[in-house]
Amino acid sequence: MSTLLEKIESFVVSTLNEKLDKKIVYHGLSHTLRVVEKAMELADEAKLDEAVKERLLIAAWFHDVGFTKIIEGHEVESARIASDFLNKEGVEANIIEEVNQIILATKMDVIPTTTSEKLLRDADCSHLGSKNYTEFSQLLQKEIELLSGEKIKETDWLNKNIDFLTNGHCFHTDIAVRKWEKQKVKNLAQLLKTEKKLKQENKKLSQKREELQFKKDKVELPERGIETMFRVALRNHITLSDIADTKANILLSVNAIIISMALSTLIPKLDNPSNSYLIIPSIVFIAFTVVSIVLSILATRPNVTQGKFTQEDIINKKVNLLFFGNFHKMNLEEFEWGMNEMMKDRDYLYGSLTKDLYFLGLVLNRKYGLLRTTYTVFMIGIIVSVIAFVIAFYMQSGSAPVS
Structure with a gap:
């Protein structure tokens, strides 16, 4: 220094x-x-x-x-x-x-x-x-x-x-x-x-405060066991629906990647006459992939409903106001009136919850049925495609001239 x-x-x-x-x-x-x-x-x-x-x-x-x-x-x-x-x-x-x-x-x-x-x-x-x-x-x-x-x-x-x-x-x-x-x-x-971590802790703290405040402010409601049953069952159904959508999206993404790779790498090679033996395995491979994509889309595609109800439907208890598809085209005043009428009627209220649970079950049955079919098609497609390519390569090598 x-x-x-x-x-x-x-x-x-x-x-x-x-x-x-x-x-x-x-x-x-x-x-x-x-x-x-x-x-x-x-x-x-x-x-x-x-x-x-x-x-x-x-x-x-x-x-x-x-x-x-x-x-x-x-x-x-x-x-x-x-x-x-x-x-x-x-x-x-x-x-x-x-x-x-x-x-x-x-x-x-x-x-x-x-x-x-x-x-x-x-x-x-x-x-x-x-x-x-x-x-x-x-x-x-x-x-x-x-x-x-x-x-x-x-x-x-x-x-x-x-x-x-x-x-x-x-x-x-x-x-x-x-x-x-x-x-x-x-x-x-x-x-x-x-x-x-802090956000999670703050969220938990906020939830606890809300729960404490709710317990202070709420009045004892009858039939709490029934309400808990509906709440748990509906939440479980919604969770299962989310899982089904996630599985369908995974299959959709995987097959989309497979299609894009096939179009960019495999298909251009088929123009060469020397690669003609790859045509049939490629068609089989792409066909199964397309079918899997279509089934995945069907599993997640929503159904469109009318979205309207009348006062007569409410009076006759024919409409379930707990499902958005039955009211999404109604104005606010009519919807509020219908909800008030439903909440005044215990049987109508619990009946709507029961219908909501039932139709959620039907939707889940359709989704999981399509998902099972999609996974089966995807699995069979992979196996058949691999076998087809192996046979094609084997036949090509067997027919190659010996010099």
Whole structure:
């Protein structure tokens, strides 16, 4: 280390120890020491000229010393303190100006241009790619809280960190990317995982509050066992319907991929007379695939209903208002009237629930019947197609002329 750097180190260490506000728990001496260390690592890997490296390290030592005077715009104050010190040491004006520019490049809204500016900026943000990122983030949060006098919500701080890592930061040198980008991505993944966990916990807490409030406000309703039975049965039917739709979509996607691959790779080869033996297996293969797609679509295709009812239907209890297909074309006033009439009549209400459960069962029976047929066709199609291709290849190889 040069004599000048030794003097700078002594000055900065004593200044930060003696003059830095105790509320500044992140941008303190330990942060400066870490930035100097990382700047030295980057400079060594970049193989900087010794003079350039020295100016980079000078800027690293001084870059946050302005916190002893001011918080907002501390970079400008840091550059001023550096200029005063370097002037007293007889450093040339052009070197002082370069050091100041490197320090000012640590502003987050400034785009670094020179290699030294980029290296210091990356060194200043090296904690983003550290395994101890969580500890650094907590220190920074505490510093902001102490300086502002306001408590930061955990979710707000988490969202701010996620946004910064996602949109607000990037390493400016290939060396920094190679050294820290991988861990930075892991840190971001951990933040996203924490965010998801907090959302789930908040959702559960909100649900518990709603349940407690409901228990306080509700009156005892008769026949709760019957209502629970309907609720559970309807939910189970809807879940089974979702499962059926998911299975149909899986088959539809798989067969669509198979068709696209066949059209792009297999069909063009059939133009060649030498590949004529592949025509029949290809037709079999594509035919089964198309049939599977059609059956998958039929399994998920919705039925369209009339969507209207009359007052006479309500009076005679002929319409089930719990199914949207029976009222989606009615105006709001008529629907509200019908619902009020149904809720006044216990038998009509439970009868509608029973019908809803029954027709859901019919829909499920149709869906699962089509799904079973689709899977069977798909399975048979794969087997038959493979056998057809094997036979075709075997017959072609058997009929090939022997030279």
